[in-house]
Amino acid sequence: MAQLNLTRKLEILSDAAKYDASCASSGGERRSSRSGRGVGAVTGRSGVCHAYTPDGRCISLLKILLTNFCVYDCAYCVNRISSNTPRARFSVDEVVALTLDFYKRNYVEGLFLSSGVIQSADYTQEQLNCVAKTLRDQHDFRGYIHLKLIAGASPELAQTAGLYADRLSVNIELPKDESLVRLAPEKTPASIRQSMGRVRFGIETAKDFSHRKTPAPKFAGAGQSTQMIVGADDASDADIIGRADSLYAAYGLKRVYYSAFSPIPDTSSVLPSTRPHLMREHRLYQADWLMRQYGFGQAEILDGQDGGMLDLELDPKLAWALRHRGQFPVDVNTADKERLLRIPGLGVRSVKRVLALRRTHRITLEDLRSLTGSIKTLKAFVVCADWRPTSLSDEAGLEAKFRTAPRRGPVQLSLF
Numbered sequence: 001m002a003q004l005n006l007t008r009k010l011e012i013l014s015d016a017a018k019y020d021a022s023c024a025s026s027g028g029e030r031r032s033s034r035s036g037r038g039v040g041a042v043t044g045r046s047g048v049c050h051a052y053t054p055d056g057r058c059i060s061l062l063k064i065l066l067t068n069f070c071v072y073d074c075a076y077c078v079n080r081i082s083s084n085t086p087r088a089r090f091s092v093d094e095v096v097a098l099t100l101d102f103y104k105r106n107y108v109e110g111l112f113l114s115s116g117v118i119q120s121a122d123y124t125q126e127q128l129n130c131v132a133k134t135l136r137d138q139h140d141f142r143g144y145i146h147l148k149l150i151a152g153a154s155p156e157l158a159q160t161a162g163l164y165a166d167r168l169s170v171n172i173e174l175p176k177d178e179s180l181v182r183l184a185p186e187k188t189p190a191s192i193r194q195s196m197g198r199v200r201f202g203i204e205t206a207k208d209f210s211h212r213k214t215p216a217p218k219f220a221g222a223g224q225s226t227q228m229i230v231g232a233d234d235a236s237d238a239d240i241i242g243r244a245d246s247l248y249a250a251y252g253l254k255r256v257y258y259s260a261f262s263p264i265p266d267t268s269s270v271l272p273s274t275r276p277h278l279m280r281e282h283r284l285y286q287a288d289w290l291m292r293q294y295g296f297g298q299a300e301i302l303d304g305q306d307g308g309m310l311d312l313e314l315d316p317k318l319a320w321a322l323r324h325r326g327q328f329p330v331d332v333n334t335a336d337k338e339r340l341l342r343i344p345g346l347g348v349r350s351v352k353r354v355l356a357l358r359r360t361h362r363i364t365l366e367d368l369r370s371l372t373g374s375i376k377t378l379k380a381f382v383v384c385a386d387w388r389p390t391s392l393s394d395e396a397g398l399e400a401k402f403r404t405a406p407r408r409g410p411v412q413l414s415l416f
């Protein structure tokens with residue numbers, strides 16, 4: 001094979017990494033430096049957003065694969081062994097040099113590093129760990145590092161990865177175990193869960209010891225995340241949300257990322273030939289947000305939804321409110337926090353502001369307008385000092401007013 005220059009490798013291996021959505025960086029803490037002058041301090045926030053995936057998601061890190069050679073044959077992946085895609089491989093030193101170079105030029109604040117499986121899960125993990133270890137130990141790099149944990153890598157390698165990375169992710173890939181077995185024959189649901197369990201154990205052990213005289217070293221301080229591909233199999237939104245809910249509970253994940261399946265070049269015939277509507281991915285993110293931030297149970301989000309699929313024309317919180325008109329309007333001057341969080345158009349931050357403001361005076365519609373920017377939606381669901389909605393009986397009309405045909409293009413993520 002002809003020798004590739006670094007630029008060409010970067011082209012191939014950053015392009016190959018774009019299908020992995022599990023790389024938002026949040027919740028990381030600044031690392032302390034041995035010298036006090038380390039490279040890549042993240043000054044209290046972890047990650048930037050300098051790049052966009054083709055479908056509009058913002059990514060914040062130098063996001064690359066160590067290699068897109070892979071001995072596995074996952075049908076949904078452009079890097080599978082049977083794919084006819086251009087291949088490249090970085091050396092450990094090349095990734096280290098690129099990261100430092102990009103960081104010093106202020107292009108990025110960290111690294112997201114994944115890889116195809118070369119030789120074995122253990123060998124691949126060793127290489128990934130080696131990049132992180134070299135950056136931290138030899139270059140005193142304090143920037144954010146998100147490492148992929150290869151399912152099936154040994155407990156020792158998972159432990160090492162957690163000591164050097166801010167975040168680890170093991171991709172669950174598909175919402176249903178039977179789909180994984182069918183579409184990713186070399187992977188097993190059990191080994192993925194085992195790897196996730198190891199990360200959880202490492203994180204909790206580090207936390208348990210953090211208050212002792214000799215605390216355990218930090219372990220994946222920004223937690224673990226995973227990615228689920230949406231639309232590559234027949235899983236419904238109920239299947240996807242149900243799986244996400246159980247993963248949050250079982251492994252204490254920080255985030256589940258949803259990635260709409262893209263028909264890849266040289267696609268396998270066992271996969272759909274078109275991608276799912278992008279609004280589906282967006283609605284799943286909103287439903288996920290409702291579970292994590294708003295106290296909704298998965299059954300509440302999905303009750304009354306056709307075939308276990310979220311309504312593409314209504315955001316799930318608004319859809320829930322329309323299905324439960326009897327619980328509205330809510331008086332913003334007297335309702336508790338949980339009730340306020342159920343009002344469409346009021347987000348977590350707005351609810352905090354409402355609670356603070358009503359200590360000083362009775363909240364008016366104008367207050368709500370200045371707190372939220374728009375009262376178009378919430379007007380139908382609230383009572384305040386100078387407002388009470390009148391059209392509660394016209395449910396069909398109200399719902400029609402809010403329904404909008406979903407756009408096909410990239411979707412701006414709005415969280416209530």
Ligand code: SF4
Binds near residue numbers: 073184
């Ligand atoms: S293990 Fe599967 S998903 Fe990962 S790079 Fe290889 S073929 Fe792709």
